[in-house]
Amino acid sequence: xxxxxxxxxxxxxxxxxxxxxxxxxxxxxxxxxxxxxxxxxxxxxxxxxxxxxxxxxxxxxxxxxxxxxxxxxxxxxxxxxxxxxxxxxxxxxxxxxxxxxxxxxxxxxxxxxxxxxxxxxxxxxxxxxxxxxxxxxxxxxxxxxxxxxxxxxxxxxxxxxxxxxxxxxxxxxxxxxxxxxxxxxxxxxxxxxxxxxxxxxxxxxxxxxxxxxxxxxxxxxxxxxxxxxxxxxxxxxxxxxxxxxxxxxxxxxx
Amino acid sequence: xxxxxxxxxxxxxxxxxxxxxxxxxxxxxxxxxxxxxxxxxxxxxxxxxxxxxxxxxxxxxxxxxxxxxxxxxxxxxxxxxxxxxxxxxxxxxxxxxxxxxxxxxxxxxxxxxxxxxxxxxxxxxxxxxxxxxxxxxxxxxxxxxxxxxxxxxxxxxxxxxxxxxxxxxxxxxxxxxxxxxxxxxxxxxxxxxxx
Numbered sequence: 001x002x003x004x005x006x007x008x009x010x011x012x013x014x015x016x017x018x019x020x021x022x023x024x025x026x027x028x029x030x031x032x033x034x035x036x037x038x039x040x041x042x043x044x045x046x047x048x049x050x051x052x053x054x055x056x057x058x059x060x061x062x063x064x065x066x067x068x069x070x071x072x073x074x075x076x077x078x079x080x081x082x083x084x085x086x087x088x089x090x091x092x093x094x095x096x097x098x099x100x101x102x103x104x105x106x107x108x109x110x111x112x113x114x115x116x117x118x119x120x121x122x123x124x125x126x127x128x129x130x131x132x133x134x135x136x137x138x139x140x141x142x143x144x145x146x147x148x149x150x151x152x153x154x155x156x157x158x159x160x161x162x163x164x165x166x167x168x169x170x171x172x173x174x175x176x177x178x179x180x181x182x183x184x185x186x187x188x189x190x191x192x193x194x195x196x197x198x199x200x201x202x203x204x205x206x207x208x209x210x211x212x213x214x215x216x217x218x219x220x221x222x223x224x225x226x227x228x229x230x231x232x233x234x235x236x237x238x239x240x241x242x243x244x245x246x247x248x249x250x251x252x253x254x
Numbered sequence: 255x256x257x258x259x260x261x262x263x264x265x266x267x268x269x270x271x272x273x274x275x276x277x278x279x280x281x282x283x284x285x286x287x288x289x290x291x292x293x294x295x296x297x298x299x300x301x302x303x304x305x306x307x308x309x310x311x312x313x314x315x316x317x318x319x320x321x322x323x324x325x326x327x328x329x330x331x332x333x334x335x336x337x338x339x340x341x342x343x344x345x346x347x348x349x350x351x352x353x354x355x356x357x358x359x360x361x362x363x364x365x366x367x368x369x370x371x372x373x374x375x376x377x378x379x380x381x382x383x384x385x386x387x388x389x390x391x392x393x394x395x396x397x398x399x400x401x402x403x404x405x406x407x408x409x410x411x412x413x414x415x416x417x418x419x420x421x422x423x424x425x426x427x428x429x430x431x432x433x434x435x436x437x438x439x440x441x442x443x444x445x446x447x448x449x
Contacts (some may be wrong), residue, residue, distance in 0.1 A: 060387065068310055071309050072309045072310050073306075088384075122386075142289075142296070155299035157296070187303065190304065190306075192308055200309075204349050206345050
């Protein structure tokens, strides 16, 4: 009854089934559930998840943060890792200025502009340390990355200065350092935070317009801001999962 | 001497081995030793970035266990206690007195801290700007008794105001020295983190 051909088919199907099962097992062996069952904690969540809060309602535009950042990080003259923009919203349009990044504070706006102003405020800017950072995606050599604690950093030994990341950043926070000839950006003062200090700009801000902390610590100021849920991020349409939460952010801000 | 009829095969195998060994060697040299192939970055760069020297110490580097809160420099200790009472107590010392790295190096004083008594320093924060929050104190010739004394913006602020406690007028300064030392610590309240 059994012909050699039908027997071969049965053997083939059995082998196919076994092979599929083996491949399926191979694919799920690193699944979180499997990892939990087998005690494999290789993908354990990091201890820290840092975030930054900028409170526009508190910023007085004194420029201390910009000066502190430039001193702390030896940023070349004329370049900025953080800066302050002044927005003056008038019926005829929006006027934005940032003389020397707001480093030396601001002079009063023209009297005519001040009279016309419907609304005016300062907006501090810095790297948003995006969870889905476009700059990391475009780096061709892996010189920029997001550390397990949430810092988007540049490996200065590895960067080739191609400036793809400068173009990819929707927030314009990256630049090519004139002196080092490589990509440069805000690090949230990684070197300070790793020693238990706050970023330089947060340390010097006289009005607590800048906050920094760990979202995993429910008592931290940033965790409370996130819980209060009245924050916004810059350019939410870019889907960068920005980790800089802005308070009092108006839609006119770009 | 007979040449093997398969010599062309052997030559090809030798060439292949050279190419494979060469590729593996070059690849090994090109990829950094601490490369994380899963997250695509050099793990050593994290440690390298931590080595960057700090220039700003924060207020804890001035007070606390540091120089300006020790008995042996009683004058400093008194001054720091005075700062802790004033309305400027939440500020960073380095905002006005310059970064720590310019003042102290290897736990030794290398230069005096900056003492800037110019109006420009005060007006950096307190000049009247339409963009500042309305509840933030800004210089106004009409307000705070300035109108009474005909105070113009060119008059030195520190003639009347104590820089550490600007709500206190300089005329009352002698009285403050007789007050007992305050224990309130001045700290930056912007949040605490430990990596």
